[in-house]
Amino acid sequence: MTTKSAFYDKLNADLDALRAKGQLRSEFELATPQGAEITLTDGTKLLNLCSNNYLGMGNNPEVIEAAHGALDRYGYGVAAGRMLCGTQDVHRRLQRVIADFVGLEDALLYNSCYDANGGLFEVLTGENDAIISDALNHASIIDGVRLSKAKRYRYASCDMDELEQSLKKADAECSGIKLIITDGVFSMDGLVAPLDNICDLADKYDALVAVDDSHGTGVVGATGRGSHEHCGVMDRVDIITGTLGKAIGGAAGGFTAARACVVEKLRQTSRTYIFSNAVPPSIAAGAIKAFELAGEGGNARTALLEKTSYFRAGMRAAGFTIGGEGHPIVPVMTGADDVTFGLFKEVFANGLLVIPMTFPVVPRGQGRIRVQISAVHETTHLDRAIEIFTEAGRKTGVI
Structure with missing residues (x-):
């Protein structure tokens, strides 16, 4: 075996190992602008809680x-x-x-x-x-x-x-x-x-x-x-x-x-x-x-922080451990990587787009689903997200 072929074999083996663990990350192809709700190119409609579009400026x-x-x-x-x-x-x-x-x-x-x-x-x-x-x-x-x-x-x-x-x-x-x-x-x-x-x-x-x-x-x-x-x-x-x-x-x-x-x-x-x-x-x-x-966006920031507090309180009431303080980044703590990916797969299957964060992005044993609230979210969106999380959390044993 040549050094060159060994190099490619090693890369493929690394990717296969991630795939076997269910940890191979994919990119989601959006067919719509950023918003509270989005559609992927395959037609899948999702509630979007993973964007950095905090003030809704992405399509202002x-x-x-x-x-x-x-x-x-x-x-x-x-x-x-x-x-x-x-x-x-x-x-x-x-x-x-x-x-x-x-x-x-x-x-x-x-x-x-x-x-x-x-x-x-x-x-x-x-x-x-x-x-x-x-x-x-x-x-x-x-x-x-x-x-x-x-x-x-x-x-x-x-x-x-x-x-x-x-x-x-x-x-x-x-x-x-x-x-x-x-x-x-x-x-x-x-x-x-x-x-x-x-x-x-x-x-x-x-x-x-x-x-x-x-x-x-x-x-x-x-x-x-x-x-x-x-x-x-x-x-x-x-x-x-x-x-x-x-x-x-x-x-x-x-x-x-x-x-x-x-x-x-x-x-x-x-x-x-x-x-x-x-x-x-x-x-x-x-x-x-x-x-x-x-x-000039005092009202938008106030609304954003109110929505963030609403979501954090709802998730805690459902039994989840929530990290952070008052920022619209809301970490839903899950612990082990397999638990994190298990919860992610469940919420995604039920129409919620969020991103799992596992080692090496975060320390071992501190996996989480990172939720990000935006000014474009309505209370109905947040209620729906809490409901999806709650059902998935019970099914996976997170709560």
Whole structure:
């Protein structure tokens, strides 16, 4: 057997093992826009509780109209990176809108938040510096940190004692800057990081604070500015990365917001920015409108949080263990992987689209069905979801 054939045999064996365990993931092909109810290309109709479309911007008529206008004005795409001829006025306007929205001096657009995180750390930190990272940070942060030559420290998620010990070690072992990086909202749990406590420790040990707020922007905080607003530290966080692919329209694109000198340094040297095409102008224009609506969207956020509380209470009353706190990410805890997939298959067969989360996405033994509530859900949708979950939970022994 050749090395090449052994390589393919190994891949097929790995896939067969996942298939045998019922853990081979599939992509669902939608034939309709995002919404509370969707239809797959095979005609299957489902109640949709797995989208990041928190504020319903994914098919908001005003957002679509703004995108259409930019498509007519600027064309389909720019066919160039920003440093070539790929920057249009709509990109600059969106960057200003983002900076103002999150309360920082300037912002830079990327094609995704994955790219924003991937292009951040190697630019801002070097071998004499330290990066202190929450253990449950998103994969994009982990991959971005790997590109830096800085010394790395990891603390147990939201554990301020471990964070302080890491800062002390960094003080003793590094002569440069210390950068704390955390998710603002942890995507598997819907928990908001204790940014007030993190900023207190950052002040004590003279460290910078960076936050990936992909699940916070537009959703949490009194005016939807994000987790730093929610925690009362809008003037104390140094860097925010985020996405346009969730509450802000759900299309594509990400950003880094910070002081102007940080943004300019990234513009000049961030590889994921320089060597990528610009975000399509239609997406940029749609995002501008989505930020505008999010800034005015107190009623939508209030309704979203009320629906989230309603669903959490209903699921707990049915006997389920629910993780997280008040975010529209609602983890239905299941434990073992086979139990998780068993519950998923039952609810899917009864018309509910949710996603099972198992190892390695979450720690072993902490499997869950991640439900995500949207402003487009009505109480009748949530009642139906609770009913489907309850029947499936009894059948599978989860409750």
